Amino acid sequence: MGLSVKTGSFVTETATGSKAYTGLGFQPKVLLLWSVGGVTAGTFRTGAYTSVGFGTDSTHRAALGWSSQNGQNFSNCARTQGPNVLDLVQWDVTTHIRADLVSMDSDGFTLNYTTVNATAKIVHYLAIGGSDITSCTVLDWPCGVATGNKVVTGVGFQPDAVMHLSIGEPSSGSSLQADARLSFGMMEAGGGQWSNVIYSVDNSGTSDSQRHQQTGKCIQKLTTTPSVNMAAQFVSMDSDGFTVNFTSVTGVAERVFSLCLKGGSHSLGSFSAITSGGPAQDSPSLGLAPLTYLLSSFNSSGQASPIGSTRWSLGGSDGTSEETAWANDTDALGTSASDTLSKTDKAIVICSATPAVLGEADHSALGSDVFTLTWSTVPVTAHELLYWAIGAGAAPAARIPRWLPVMRTHDPRPLDAVA
Amino acid sequence: MPVTAVLHTETRVVRRLTTDFPALIAPDETAVDVTGLDINLSGGFTVLELDNSLRPASPEEALESGVDEAAAGARRKTRHRAASVALGAAAADPLSHTSLREALTKLRLAMYGE
Structure with a gap:
């Protein structure tokens, strides 16, 4: 098979040192890890962590972390970045759990735990391999300091899809800082792009947290106002990298970490989760036959401006396994309220500040042009979901650009009634 | 543009x-x-x-x-530290009423963990 994918989860080690993870059935070329520090799958946990990391080999990897302590009169928030693949930061601006990528192995991957915690945490992963992925790497680069196009080079090939991560830190390499910020975005050669971002202010007497999501930007950063004070949109994939247009800048060259992939086919887009008439929902036409997909949401309907409270979901499925995680830090409280939830039996979960599950969906099917979610809990209000669908082969020569509105089809019949 | x-x-x-x-x-x-x-x-x-x-x-x-986020964070910490010290001093003042001192002690513990 040209493209091999696997989603799954494991728990972190409680002793430092190397740990080999096996059972993938192929040698991955790309590894994406995400964690909210969950201890028991399906159970809410107070105190919020988030780590997102990716790697292609032992020298090309990056992990970013975000955390906010629960029950504090003055918010206690931190962020981290560094050359690792897993980085859970403690709210007192120390490292909670950290692991680096040692190797991609014939049946899995090996991590080296350099900081561990006595309580093992759930980590979700997406591994991608196969001959279709012809090149992949991770690049650390400074964002634009002036509005306009920025040409990013040094990738070594022309990517088909790029995932961006940033914590808004100007220094390169490892960094631990107060204030919790995490930007997550993607762009693909066909023009699809999206991003979401969360930000919680440290040491604030009243909790000060916000979130935003945009389908027309691939990178963005929030400030306390709240407003987007740095943003960029996709322009082109180039022979040695890519070009993005910085539409908002602060003049500070904050670092962006980008996972660049060549090969496979990629589709990025968004849709609004159903609010009634479930249980089935099809995604918009993807223009490819997906083998796996990621979903992300800031747990709101689409918004022109940032909104209060940090709230973020990331999940996905390879057609067999399902993994999702959720984190929250509620805005404008005298005593901070932060929570997380990890699930290993759902593709996406959306929750309230209570915390309570507002909506959650199972992977249902992979079709020739769609993936189908079945909502076991249908959210009663609209929530915008972002997706990255990955298929085999090369991207089609021409397809509907993802940024154009697409008529979404929804068949209200139960799945077993659909021929 | x-x-x-x-x-x-x-x-x-x-x-x-x-x-x-x-x-x-x-x-x-x-x-x-x-x-x-x-x-x-x-x-x-x-x-x-x-x-x-x-x-x-x-x-x-x-x-x-607000553009200097590091300085803003340092200022918040300085203000909180000063408030905690002031509460501690008032709670230790023998001229204050006992119930007020107890209340200030509890407030300081709740607010600042000290």
Whole structure:
């Protein structure tokens, strides 16, 4: 098979040192890890962590972390970045759990735990391999300091899809800082792009947290106002990298970490989760036959401006396994309220500040042009979901650009009634 | 392409430059069209005066406008530390009523963990 994918989860080690993870059935070329520090799958946990990391080999990897302590009169928030693949930061601006990528192995991957915690945490992963992925790497680069196009080079090939991560830190390499910020975005050669971002202010007497999501930007950063004070949109994939247009800048060259992939086919887009008439929902036409997909949401309907409270979901499925995680830090409280939830039996979960599950969906099917979610809990209000669908082969020569509105089809019949 | 400077209204410190139009701004911000002006924010925090001239922001202006996040965080910590010390001193004052001292002690513990 040209493209091999696997989603799954494991728990972190409680002793430092190397740990080999096996059972993938192929040698991955790309590894994406995400964690909210969950201890028991399906159970809410107070105190919020988030780590997102990716790697292609032992020298090309990056992990970013975000955390906010629960029950504090003055918010206690931190962020981290560094050359690792897993980085859970403690709210007192120390490292909670950290692991680096040692190797991609014939049946899995090996991590080296350099900081561990006595309580093992759930980590979700997406591994991608196969001959279709012809090149992949991770690049650390400074964002634009002036509005306009920025040409990013040094990738070594022309990517088909790029995932961006940033914590808004100007220094390169490892960094631990107060204030919790995490930007997550993607762009693909066909023009699809999206991003979401969360930000919680440290040491604030009243909790000060916000979130935003945009389908027309691939990178963005929030400030306390709240407003987007740095943003960029996709322009082109180039022979040695890519070009993005910085539409908002602060003049500070904050670092962006980008996972660049060549090969496979990629589709990025968004849709609004159903609010009634479930249980089935099809995604918009993807223009490819997906083998796996990621979903992300800031747990709101689409918004022109940032909104209060940090709230973020990331999940996905390879057609067999399902993994999702959720984190929250509620805005404008005298005593901070932060929570997380990890699930290993759902593709996406959306929750309230209570915390309570507002909506959650199972992977249902992979079709020739769609993936189908079945909502076991249908959210009663609209929530915008972002997706990255990955298929085999090369991207089609021409397809509907993802940024154009697409008529979404929804068949209200139960799945077993659909021929 | 039009370029907008988004300022902190009170200090006129430039929080960001944007080509998004219309620029989305917060209640404490003002949008100013600076198309044609040569503004480079990489040199440090900048004030855009009413006559469109530019000058470096003072540390106080940078702090007040919120662009200096590190300084803002340090100021919050300093203020909280001072408040905790003041509560501790009042709680230890033998001239204060016992019930007030107990209340201040509990408040300090609840607020600052001290």
